[in-house]
Amino acid sequence: MGGKQANGLAGGYLDWMEISYLGPEGTYSEEAALGRAEQLAPERPRLVPVATIPAAVGTVEEGDAEEAVVPIENSLEGVVTHTADLLIHQTRLRIRGEIVLPIHHCLVLQRGLALPDVRVVYSHPQALAQCRRYLARRLPLAEPVASLSTAGAVGDMHGSERPAAAISSLRAARLFGAEVADRDIEDVRSNRTRFVVLAATDAERTGCDKTSVCFDFGEDAAGILHGALGELASRDINMLKIESRPDRRSLGRYFFLIDVEGHREDPAVREALAGIRGRASIFKVLGSYPTGKV
Amino acid sequence: MGGKQANGLAGGYLDWMEISYLGPEGTYSEEAALGRAEQLAPERPRLVPVATIPAAVGTVEEGDAEEAVVPIENSLEGVVTHTADLLIHQTRLRIRGEIVLPIHHCLVLQRGLALPDVRVVYSHPQALAQCRRYLARRLPLAEPVASLSTAGAVGDMHGSERPAAAISSLRAARLFGAEVADRDIEDVRSNRTRFVVLAATDAERTGCDKTSVCFDFGEDAAGILHGALGELASRDINMLKIESRPDRRSLGRYFFLIDVEGHREDPAVREALAGIRGRASIFKVLGSYPTGKV
16 A cells, blocks of 8 residues: 655665645645644655545545545535545445644735725635635725635736735735635634544554444434443443434435444443444444544 | 505505525525424415524514524524523513424426536535535535525526536425436435524413423532423423533623423423523523424
């Protein structure tokens, strides 16, 4: 696994670890992939942007990359519910890690331009929506125009014939040489996007782990979930997140997605998961992995 | 409540019921508002587009509209997690109804244009993403360009100097006089967006109702939820949906959002909710309302 790259010194080839992510460069997904690379230091993986979440998963399934970093909650880039559905239904990959990224937007300007002269502001529609109050206050005369991503917005700004600004990440501003006029311009400060690292296997026990599982239920949702949570509560296992999702293949059936504290090899967690498995008709451990820090 | 409109015949004023929705015209939100108007027939409410979800809520809080229709799950237009947060934290409005809208995209063309000649295709980035496979197959040479909404995409197409297509709803295509080249072009067919109707009070009992509640929890999430679900399971009350959300104001605290079958005035539901209320420190009935049909 991993890509190959010529090694000039030895005249041979070295194997490099590759991580694919939902591109292009300069998006918040790339920041998450950089965050993953930091977690893996001193290893220096090569980051490879791909066009879609299924394509990112495909690179790992086919052995072209060792890991894929994809958004799973509250992203600006891509339809994130797809990641959960993919994990439930379509792939054998496991979650090996997570990255929780605070989302801060910058206002960037064409070089030499002053704020009062701006007539158009580019960004992804959701980023424009997240900065609506700021724009009304500081750029009331600028027309909002949609871009495909917050990274693409910087390019759209550079190419604009009208005096233009863009909303992007700090990284995209630096990557594409744009002047940063203002930082943290989002109306609500607590925005975060959670990314997961997908790989052929999940992670070893570290002592500060979490485990994601999914299981299905039909008519008696409250009863089945009540029983399942009893398995956790009776062992003092903390639940971190719960979500129900419709089964895309079968109307009237649902899946629960649950994150709990601990590794699937911790004795209490193992017992609890065995208990839940016995109550559901479909049960899948999506992975155990170290709890991500913000 | 409701707007006022000159009544030419009597020379006086009639009160009209007004419903605000996340505009502009031609979006899927407008379709949902039209669906709400149908539910209210023979009453003929006036539909008023507003720019944001908080603005829609504001029109009802200030008595300018009787109801607001806003997306709550899986919308293309707007950051929908905000609707749930608004209901939990910021408004006393109740959920009076729901509309479940299947999301089908159309490909529309500039008049007289043939598919092979298209060089650019406009839409909201999430709609472009949802039709990626279709575009790769049928319009491999067209450049995707972002628009602020699927409705705005039709206008962008009309104004384009290059031979252009757009991805929009059937309603937007008809509203803005665009030629429909193809229907149901989304890669995954089961896409739906759920909208809620917000008003000063929730709905009367109909016998086919659901009830949305939220309550908070701290450290012992599995234990509290286990107890809460016991209140439902022991009374054979079906749970339709569950979701945990971080409390934006207090790190480490969470809210559960739960939908159950039945009206809050049904005796079993009333007892169960009283039991849950006794276990949580914050508890809020978001509303009881007739179950929406797709």
